[in-house]
Amino acid sequence: MSDASDDAVGERDPESGDADAAASADEEIEALRQEVEEKYDFENFGPQEMAEMSQEEWEAAFDPDTWITGEELLDRVEADLKNRVVTRDVFARIERFDDLIIAYSDSGYAAIYADGTVEGSGTVLRDVKPTVALCSMDSYDVPEMPEGEVLPQPQEVPESSDALGNTVLQVVAAAQLLAGVVLLGAWGLYLTNILSPPSGNSATLNLWLLFVAGVGFVLIGLFLFVMVANARLSDKFRAEEFRNRLRAVGLEDDERPEFLDELEGDLPDRIRAADEEMAAGSEDDESGRDPDDSPDSPAT
Structure with a gap:
C-alpha cells in the first residue's frame, strides 16, 4: 500500500512542478512588465528608449500574441509615419505598395513588411523601428492619415520661416x-x-x-x-x-535615389515589379476606357 501511494505521488510531482514553474515564470514576467511600464513612457516612445531596452524588457512589454500584423499594420504604420513627416519629426519619402512600405531619404531607407519585419540602414531605419513597434500594439492610437503630399515640392520651401x-x-x-x-x-x-x-x-x-x-x-x-x-x-x-x-528623394523628377537599386536582396526587384504592375494597370485603364465616355464626346 505504501509503495502504491509513493508511486502515485511520484507520478504527480512532475506535473505539479511544471505548474509551479509556469506560475513562477508568469509572476516574473508580470513583475518585469510592471517595472518596464514604470520605467518607460510609451506615449513618447522613440529610438533612444528603444535602444535602452533589453531583450527581456522588450519581450515583457510587448506580447507577441497580441501584435497587429498584415494589411492593418501597414495602414497604421503608413498613417503614423506620414504624420511624423508632416511634423518634421522624420525626414523621409513614404511609398506604399501592396505588402510593403518603403521610407527613404537621401542617405538611408527602411522597408516594412506585412509581418512586421523591418530592414534598412541609416537614420530612417532608426526612426522607423519604434513606429512599427508602437503600431503593432492595439493599445496605441494611430493619428489620422494626412491628406495629400507630406513633403513639399522644392520650389515651395520658403527662404525664411520667421x-x-x-x-x-x-x-x-x-x-x-x-x-x-x-x-x-x-x-x-x-x-x-x-x-x-x-x-x-x-x-x-x-x-x-x-x-x-x-x-x-x-x-x-x-x-x-x-x-x-x-x-x-x-x-x-x-x-x-x-x-x-x-x-x-525624387520630389522634383519623381526618381528614387540610386542606392535603392544597388541594394542586395529582393527589395529592388519588388519595387520595380510593383512599379511595372502599377504602370500596366494605368495603361489598362486608359485602353479600356470607352471613347464615348470622354468629356469631349457628344451626347447621344
Whole structure:
C-alpha cells in the first residue's frame, strides 16, 4: 500500500512542478512588465528608449500574441509615419505598395513588411523601428492619415520661416541706431560749442555720459542688424539644403535615389515589379476606357 501511494505521488510531482514553474515564470514576467511600464513612457516612445531596452524588457512589454500584423499594420504604420513627416519629426519619402512600405531619404531607407519585419540602414531605419513597434500594439492610437503630399515640392520651401520676427528686430535695431546717432550728434555739437553746454560743475560729466550712451545705442543697433543678417543667411542656407534633400528623394523628377537599386536582396526587384504592375494597370485603364465616355464626346 505504501509503495502504491509513493508511486502515485511520484507520478504527480512532475506535473505539479511544471505548474509551479509556469506560475513562477508568469509572476516574473508580470513583475518585469510592471517595472518596464514604470520605467518607460510609451506615449513618447522613440529610438533612444528603444535602444535602452533589453531583450527581456522588450519581450515583457510587448506580447507577441497580441501584435497587429498584415494589411492593418501597414495602414497604421503608413498613417503614423506620414504624420511624423508632416511634423518634421522624420525626414523621409513614404511609398506604399501592396505588402510593403518603403521610407527613404537621401542617405538611408527602411522597408516594412506585412509581418512586421523591418530592414534598412541609416537614420530612417532608426526612426522607423519604434513606429512599427508602437503600431503593432492595439493599445496605441494611430493619428489620422494626412491628406495629400507630406513633403513639399522644392520650389515651395520658403527662404525664411520667421519673417515677422526679423522685421521686428530690424525696426528695433533701426530705432537703437537712430537714437545713438542723435546722442552722438548732440555730443558733437556741444563739444564744438555750436550748442551751449549745460552750465555747472557736472557739465563735463554729462557730456561724457551723452557720448557713452550714444556709442552704446549705436553698438546695440549694429548688433541687432548683424543678428538679423545672420538669421536670414542661415535660413537661406537651411532652405537650400532642404530643397536639395527633397530633390535627392525624387520630389522634383519623381526618381528614387540610386542606392535603392544597388541594394542586395529582393527589395529592388519588388519595387520595380510593383512599379511595372502599377504602370500596366494605368495603361489598362486608359485602353479600356470607352471613347464615348470622354468629356469631349457628344451626347447621344
